Amino acid sequence: MAECRVKPVAVASPPAARRPRPLLAARLRTAAAALLAAGLVASGPALAGKKDDTLRMAYDQAPENVDPYYNNVRIGVIIAANVWDTLLYRDPMTNEYKGQLAKSWTQVDDKTIDFELREGVKFHNGEEFDADSVVYTLNFVADPKNKAVTQQNVSWIDKVEKLGKYKVRLTTKEPFPGAKEYLSTTVAIHPAKYYQEVGPQGMNAKPVGSGPYMVTDYQPGKSITLARNPNYFKESPKGQPKIGKVIIRFIPDRQTQLAEAISGGEDLIMNVAKDQADQIKAVPTLQVVAGKTMRIVFLQMNVQDGGPASQLKDVRVRKAIMHAIDRETIVKNIVGEGGEILNSLCTPSQVGCTAEGVPVYKYDPALSKKLLAEAGFPDGFEIPIAAYRERNQTEAIINYLQAVGIRAKLNFLQYAAMRDMARGNKTALTHQTWGSNLVNDVSASTPVYFGGGADDLAHDPEIIKLLDEGDHTIDPAKRTAAYQKALALIGERAYAVPLWLLPAYYVANKDLSMTAYPDELVRFWDMSWK
Amino acid sequence: MLAFTLKRLGLAALVALTVSVLAFLLLHLSGDPAVALAGEGARQADIDMVRKMYGLDRPLAVQYADWLWHMLQGDFGTSVYFKTPAGPLIFSKLQTTLLLGLAALGVALAISIPLGVLAALYKDSLADRLCLAVAVLGQALPNFFFALLLIMLFSLTLRWLPVSGSGTWQHFVMPALALGYYVAPAFMRLIRAGMIEVLGADYIRTARAKGLPATTVVFKHALRNAIVPVVALAAVQLGYLLGGSVVIETIFALDGLGYLAYQSITFKDFPVMQLIVLLLSVLYVLLTLASDIANAWLDPRIRVS
Numbered sequence: 001m002a003e004c005r006v007k008p009v010a011v012a013s014p015p016a017a018r019r020p021r022p023l024l025a026a027r028l029r030t031a032a033a034a035l036l037a038a039g040l041v042a043s044g045p046a047l048a049g050k051k052d053d054t055l056r057m058a059y060d061q062a063p064e065n066v067d068p069y070y071n072n073v074r075i076g077v078i079i080a081a082n083v084w085d086t087l088l089y090r091d092p093m094t095n096e097y098k099g100q101l102a103k104s105w106t107q108v109d110d111k112t113i114d115f116e117l118r119e120g121v122k123f124h125n126g127e128e129f130d131a132d133s134v135v136y137t138l139n140f141v142a143d144p145k146n147k148a149v150t151q152q153n154v155s156w157i158d159k160v161e162k163l164g165k166y167k168v169r170l171t172t173k174e175p176f177p178g179a180k181e182y183l184s185t186t187v188a189i190h191p192a193k194y195y196q197e198v199g200p201q202g203m204n205a206k207p208v209g210s211g212p213y214m215v216t217d218y219q220p221g222k223s224i225t226l227a228r229n230p231n232y233f234k235e236s237p238k239g240q241p242k243i244g245k246v247i248i249r250f251i252p253d254r255q256t257q258l259a260e261a262i263s264g265g266e267d268l269i270m271n272v273a274k275d276q277a278d279q280i281k282a283v284p285t286l287q288v289v290a291g292k293t294m295r296i297v298f299l300q301m302n303v304q305d306g307g308p309a310s311q312l313k314d315v316r317v318r319k320a321i322m323h324a325i326d327r328e329t330i331v332k333n334i335v336g337e338g339g340e341i342l343n344s345l346c347t348p349s350q351v352g353c354t355a356e357g358v359p360v361y362k363y364d365p366a367l368s369k370k371l372l373a374e375a376g377f378p379d380g381f382e383i384p385i386a387a388y389r390e391r392n393q394t395e396a397i398i399n400y401l402q403a404v405g406i407r408a409k410l411n412f413l414q415y416a417a418m419r420d421m422a423r424g425n426k427t428a429l430t431h432q433t434w435g436s437n438l439v440n441d442v443s444a445s446t447p448v449y450f451g452g453g454a455d456d457l458a459h460d461p462e463i464i465k466l467l468d469e470g471d472h473t474i475d476p477a478k479r480t481a482a483y484q485k486a487l488a489l490i491g492e493r494a495y496a497v498p499l500w501l502l503p504a505y506y507v508a509n510k511d512l513s514m515t516a517y518p519d520e521l522v523r524f525w526d527m528s529w530k
Numbered sequence: 531m532l533a534f535t536l537k538r539l540g541l542a543a544l545v546a547l548t549v550s551v552l553a554f555l556l557l558h559l560s561g562d563p564a565v566a567l568a569g570e571g572a573r574q575a576d577i578d579m580v581r582k583m584y585g586l587d588r589p590l591a592v593q594y595a596d597w598l599w600h601m602l603q604g605d606f607g608t609s610v611y612f613k614t615p616a617g618p619l620i621f622s623k624l625q626t627t628l629l630l631g632l633a634a635l636g637v638a639l640a641i642s643i644p645l646g647v648l649a650a651l652y653k654d655s656l657a658d659r660l661c662l663a664v665a666v667l668g669q670a671l672p673n674f675f676f677a678l679l680l681i682m683l684f685s686l687t688l689r690w691l692p693v694s695g696s697g698t699w700q701h702f703v704m705p706a707l708a709l710g711y712y713v714a715p716a717f718m719r720l721i722r723a724g725m726i727e728v729l730g731a732d733y734i735r736t737a738r739a740k741g742l743p744a745t746t747v748v749f750k751h752a753l754r755n756a757i758v759p760v761v762a763l764a765a766v767q768l769g770y771l772l773g774g775s776v777v778i779e780t781i782f783a784l785d786g787l788g789y790l791a792y793q794s795i796t797f798k799d800f801p802v803m804q805l806i807v808l809l810l811s812v813l814y815v816l817l818t819l820a821s822d823i824a825n826a827w828l829d830p831r832i833r834v835s
């Protein structure tokens with residue numbers, strides 16, 4: 001049956017790189033992609049997007065709703081950042097916070113922030129931006145009755161009050177140091193009158209924001225067309241948009257996207273696999289842009305009682321696994337340009353993330369075998385390993401484990417299924433990746449896997465306490481100290497093998513001038529034609 | 531005849547019901563819908579909130595009964611992913627898929643009838659072997675791979691057709707070819723076998739003996755009889771084409787029912803997926819029924835018995 005050949009796609013973001021796969025279908029796909037790239041290098045010139053000042057981008061998933069609070073896909077975040085503005089702005093290079101719709105802000109106490117708003121900003125429909133926009137939008141989306149799907153972005157908000165026409169007060173439910181991060185990335189501000197009138201469905205049908213691009217046409221499931229906002233406010237830290245028109249088309253198949261790029265039908269595609277990106281380098285009309293991401297990769301070890309591998313309860317076994325994997329070689333040969341070795345279990349750019357004081361486990365198979373022998377496993381043992389993306393990386397890890405006697409059996413699953421298994425205490429080793437949902441604060445990464453929640457397979461009370469302290473402390477120095485101690489303990493007790501940061505490859509028209517940022521946010525306003 | 535039809539329809543309803551129960555169970559047992567809905571970044575509390583919001587915390591049987599009850603009242607439910615009524619959502623996509631399915635069926639018949647006749651006329655010759663090769667290739671070549679080959683040829687090398695999308699008729703050429711070629715072999719072999727049998731029949735010998743032109747004998751006398759089983763197959767294959775266009779729609783970015791089904795499985799959008807399953811099983815059953823009627827019309831013997 002043809003249906004059987006649908007490749008599994010993780011809900012979050014699909015696999016970036018894939019090489020050795022035993023499936024015939026997968027091989028054929030790879031072969032076809034190679035043919036596409038290799039056979040067509042010589043074909044004619046691309047239609048230049050520069051000529052009609054239109055940037056054509058393809059993405060594999062269509063958002064279910066364009067309203068930023070009612071979709072959970074990356075392209076939704078990309079559209080949101082280009083069409084809407086947030087109160088604050090984080091400079092992607094320096095990670096410094098600046099005011100966007102807010103001119104300035106004051107932390108009144110642990111739970112209260114006051115914002116002085118910018119005057120003279122207009123939404124795309126002409127509606128004026130003021131305190132009402134902020135108050136209505138945030139109180140609406142934070143109310144569970146309104147069923148926002150991005151609960152993680154808004155559930156920390158207690159209430160927002162109007163203090164004046166251009167002044168608001170935001171109260172969080174608990175001290176929430178990550179507030180600024182959310183307010184600068186995902187918490188978009190809607191025009192109050194319009195949003196009140198049409199609601200999320202109307203916002204989806206005819207999106208209105210205040211950002212550098214306006215939605216001029218939207219065909220749900222097919223495409224969305226953006227035009228430069230000629231009245232974009234001059235003081236915005238985003239700067240003025242340069243490219244006149246952007247068309248985003250939703251093309252689910254990666255090979256098709258590649259074919260579109262080669263044929264000149266699309267000017268920009270993202271999440272291109274490393275092997276395909278390498279081949280694309282030979283196409284004269286295209287360029288490959290490599291960038292870092294915020295996505296960390298690690299091998300989680302289940303040390304809980306009743307788990308499928310009691311061997312992992314012995315810290316010597318866990319350290320043996322740490323020493324068994326040659327991360328440098330894997331990063332160089334498989335992960336590729338833009339990949340970076342991790343020593344601490346958080347994204348290095350995140351506020352509060354540090355590798356200081358965290359032990360580094362060098363590749364040392366002899367030491368690994370010695371540790372295994374000391375733990376009573378001179379001949380190694382068999383253990384299941386669960387994974388959901390970057391299968392070639394999992395396979396490399398399996399080979400290294402095999403070399404010291406640990407025979408890992410691969411169980412390759414869909415993300416949701418793997419997550420359920422891990423939460424049900426049914427996994428031993430789990431090849432995890434975590435993108436922190438773009439949030440550049442350590443509270444969005446380490447606590448998810450070590451803070452005592454459902455995804456925590458270590459449940460170390462000392463670490464849980466430290467992370468909780470970090471999550472609820474506003475004083476930066478005290479906060480950093482708590483996280484640093486927790487990260488060091490995670491390393492010392494070897495609960496997970498920190499592996500690497502995933503790179504991302506973009507294929508773009510040669511005429512396009514673009515920067516790849518680690519947050520994988522495509523900033524159209526920042527792009528121009530060469 | 532009426533009793534027979536009613537019995538068939540009752541059976542069909544049971545089949546559709548069973549399929550929907552299975553689909554419901556499979557979708558719920560393959561992972562937590564609330565996790566899929568809340569997205570990767572969600573915390574446990576957020577997932578619990580989503581689960582409660584969408585009534586996913588109720589027992590499976592209750593959820594299913596609730597769906598069925600609303601269904602019987604003509605309320606097709608609301609997509610938990612797109613947040614719009616599932617009925618209009620599905621029907622808005624049906625047109626693309628129907629168009630693709632019919633075009634693919636046309637392609638399949640356009641390939642298989644001439645080749646099937648040719649293979650039968652020149653049985654065991656080189657032409658027959660070549661037709662066999664075409665059939666084997668069509669059956670063996672995964673359709674997504676064939677689709678990519680088509681893209682390479684028509685879009686990248688010749689630059690005649692757009693790679694993907696659904697705006698113009700040109701957008702449907704490659705998808706229809708890819709999908710049609712995949713189902714053509716079954717027709718081809720059926721026509722070949724039917725033609726060989728018919729061509730050996732007495733009345734064909736008589737027709738030839740009367741001195742009728744070869745084309746009249748082959749196309750008017752022989753093909754008309756050999757094509758009867760093809761009609762039955764065509765109806766069933768159309769059902770398959772409608773349900774089986776998932777991969778092709780995905781490759782060519784055609785915004786049809788197949789792609790919607792793929793999305794609804796990925797995002798555990800059960801109201802949509804269940805409605806699609808129901809719709810397709812009903813269509814399948816109806817097409818099979820239609821093929822019986824068409825057969826009866828084409829072959830008087832069936833009518834009489």
